[in-house]
Amino acid sequence: MDQDSNPKRTGVTRRGLLAGSAATVALANAHALADPATPSPAPAPATVPVSLNVNGTKHSLKLDPRVTLLDALRERLGLTGTKKGCDHGQCGACTVHVNGTRINSCLSLAVMHEGDEITTIEGLGLPGNLHPMQAAFVKHDGFQCGYCTPGQICSSVAMLKEFDQGVPSNVTEDLENIVFSDEEVRERMSGNICRCAAYPNIVAAIREVHGGGVA
The missing domain is CATH 1.10.150.120 ([2Fe-2S]-binding domain)
Incomplete structure (x- = not known):
């Protein structure tokens, strides 16, 4: 016999407890959706215009401001000679020149180099x-x-x-x-x-x- 149908059993049943929990969760979710003070997921970041001068050629790009110079060179400009090794500035595989100075391009954001003279291995x-x-x-x-x-x-x-x-x-x-x-x-x-x-x-x-x- 189903425990919930036993006339001699009193108090909270397992089925009733599960049903009540589901109702509570549904009510809480509905309240969160209706409450304007509840934080909503952050929108995707907007792109920004960036002009990069690479190997003597100017490139006008629209980039997520979080994109590194390394990824902009490789993924957007196709200059894959610059390598992604550790991606933490420890191996030097991504070294390029910025205004004549060597830097690890994986540690620098592309938006920081508006107007700079960037030289990659292809430019040497x-x-x-x-x-x-x-x-x-x-x-x-x-x-x-x-x-x-x-x-x-x-x-x-x-x-x-x-x-x-x-x-x-x-x-x-x-x-x-x-x-x-x-x-x-x-x-x-x-x-x-x-x-x-x-x-x-x-x-x-x-x-x-x-x-x-x-x-």
Whole structure:
């Protein structure tokens, strides 16, 4: 016999309890919908117009203001030479130049760079007209899988300019006479990680470009 139909049983039944709970939830939901003070889901963020000057070409885009420079370059402009590695600013694969300074593009919002001069690996050189650093990486086999290579090259070019400008590193002993050395190169390039461990060849490529006086 169904417990709910037992005439000798009194009090709250399981069926009655479940029905009451469902009614309470329905009433609460109806109240939330009717109450204007109840928070509603946040609307999708609006896009904003952004003008990016990349490799000498101006691009007019409409972007979610949360889009990183890295994603704008890769997903909107098709410049996939800039790689997404860790996406946390720790591997250097996404290094590009902004107004001549190297940055991790995964840590910077695209909307922050309105009017800036942005240079990616595609803007340094092309097949048949390689940048000296690109040619040196090929000559010295400064890559294996190649995933980190665009960031390594962009960082290398900017690093040599920093050295020539007298910017010291953590291993610089004499601030008035900075001596170029493998130790200096390794320290200054420490933000670019190579999982294939081609570091000796990368240092050799940088040393050759520095010795040739071009960067």
